[in-house]
């Protein structure tokens with residue numbers, strides 16, 4: 001489905017995801033960091049395209065691994081069709097999993113997850129998982145499913161869960177204040193999120209996980225893009 005990739009504000013994502021035709025409903029959210037690109041390497045849409053091209057051309061996947069990518073400025077980029085299984089963690093992928101990549105290297109001493117980017121992370125989790133669906137099992141860090149440090153050793157799951165609970169408590173106020181999406185904009189986001197993707201596309205499964213520490217070929221590729 002992707003590209004083209006559509007850039008959403010937090011308020012746009014919350015509205016688009018709240019009314020999206022989920023099939024099936026997501027029951028888990030998987031949180032990742034990209035490691036590379038890190039904050040300094042993020043250049044906007046070209047960075048999203050670079051990840052897409054690497055996942056498709058080098059890893060041989062059907063699309064970019066993630067459903068959305070969250071940029072350092074809090075921008076939320078569309079990715080693969082939201083109703084397709086992600087390429088998140090080997091043995092843990094299914095169509096009921098929503099996967100996002102937080103752009104950055106959040107291992108201790110590297111980039112810091114804060115401000116608009118942290119707000120976007122919290123809003124994505126809190127929108128995909130309702131208050132009744134949120135718990136320590138439905139939000140999963142990549143490092144709970146593999147030996148990777150992802151989403152970074154400086155990110156604490158209890159802190160994220162607390163912030164998502166606060167987001168749920170404030171959600172009614174947040175949506176009241178948001179500018180409603182125009183039908184055109186809603187259609188554009190729905191299309192980029194694969195609302196019209198064929199059954200054949202949605203049934204495709206990709207085996208593997210995003211590149212991580214030690215993958216010097218990938219590191220050099222991202223550095224060039």
Ligand SMILES: [Zn+2]
Pocket residue numbers: 031032033142148150151210
């Ligand atoms: Zn990961």
